[in-house]
Amino acid sequence: MFNAPRPTPTVTVWSDIGCPWATLALATLRTAIEQRNAAVDIDHRAFPLELFNAGPTPQDIVDPEIVAIASLLPELGWSCWSAPASSYPVTTLPAMAAVQAAKHPDVGGLRASDQLDAALRQAFYIDHRCISIHSVILDTARTCPDLDPVQLERQLAQGAGIAAIHHDFEQARSLPIQGSPVVETADGARHHNPGATYHWTSPPPTGFARLEHYDPQWAEDLLDQLTPGRRSEADAGAPPAGVPSRW
Numbered sequence: 001m002f003n004a005p006r007p008t009p010t011v012t013v014w015s016d017i018g019c020p021w022a023t024l025a026l027a028t029l030r031t032a033i034e035q036r037n038a039a040v041d042i043d044h045r046a047f048p049l050e051l052f053n054a055g056p057t058p059q060d061i062v063d064p065e066i067v068a069i070a071s072l073l074p075e076l077g078w079s080c081w082s083a084p085a086s087s088y089p090v091t092t093l094p095a096m097a098a099v100q101a102a103k104h105p106d107v108g109g110l111r112a113s114d115q116l117d118a119a120l121r122q123a124f125y126i127d128h129r130c131i132s133i134h135s136v137i138l139d140t141a142r143t144c145p146d147l148d149p150v151q152l153e154r155q156l157a158q159g160a161g162i163a164a165i166h167h168d169f170e171q172a173r174s175l176p177i178q179g180s181p182v183v184e185t186a187d188g189a190r191h192h193n194p195g196a197t198y199h200w201t202s203p204p205p206t207g208f209a210r211l212e213h214y215d216p217q218w219a220e221d222l223l224d225q226l227t228p229g230r231r232s233e234a235d236a237g238a239p240p241a242g243v244p245s246r247w
Contacts, residue, residue, distance in 0.1 A: 009040050009226040012184040014047040014177045018057040018092040020065040021193050022181035023121045032219035038227050041110045044117050046096045046168040047180040056090045060205035068209040083128040095120045095131040097161030104155055112147035119143050194218040
C-alpha cells in the first residue's frame with residue numbers, strides 16, 4: 001500500500017524584524033533545526049510593532065536590548081548601530097513585506113521566506129544596513145540560495161506582502177498575540193519570548209534592559225514535540241542548541 005509522506009511540521013513565529021528578542025528566538029530555533037537536520041518549516045507572521053505603537057523603530061530601545069543580549073551571548077555577533085544615524089531603519093514594514101512575498105511559490109515558498117528573514121536580520125543586527133530600503137532588501141535577497149530574486153522583485157512591484165502584514169496585524173490584535181516574539185505550534189500552543197528572563201531597570205528609554213538568563217532548551221523541547229523519533233543518532237549525542245554567529 002502506498003503511504004503518503006507526512007507533512008512537514010511547521011512552527012509559526014509572530015515577530016518584528018526590528019525586535020531583538022524575536023531575532024534571538026529565531027536564532028535559537030534555527031540552530032536547533034540545523035543541528036538535528038530536522039525537516040521543520042518556519043512560517044513567519046508579522047507582528048508590526050510600528051503599527052501597534054504608532055511610531056518608528058525606536059533605536060533608544062533597540063540598542064539597549066541589543067547590548068543586554070549580546071553581552072550575555074557574544075557569539076551572536078551583534079553590535080549597536082554603527083552606520084550613520086541618517087541611515088538607521090525608520091521602518092521594518094518593507095523588509096517584513098518582502099518576507100511575506102517570498103512565500104509565493106514562484107519566489108521560493110516558506111524556506112525562501114525564512115532564509116530572507118534570517119538574512120535581513122543579519123543585515124540589520126550585524127552588518128548595519130538600512131533594511132527600510134528596497135535596493136538593500138533585494139541585495140540581501142540575492143544571498144538566499146532557495147529564493148528567486150527576480151520573482152521577488154516582481155512580487156514586490158505588485159505590492160505583494162503589504163496586505164499580509166496588515167492582515168497579520170489585525171489577527172494579532174484579535175487573537176490576541178501577546179507580543180514579539182510568539183512561537184506557535186499547530187496544536188495552538190503559544191510561547192511568548194521563550195527562554196528569556198529579563199527586565200528593564202526602569203521604563204524605556206530611560207532605563208536599561210537586563211537579560212538575567214537565557215535557556216535555549218526551549219527549542220529542543222519544541223522540536224521533540226514536533227519531530228518525535230526523528231532525531232538522528234549523531235544529533236542525539238549533540239549538546240543543547242546554542243546560538244549561531246551569523247543570525
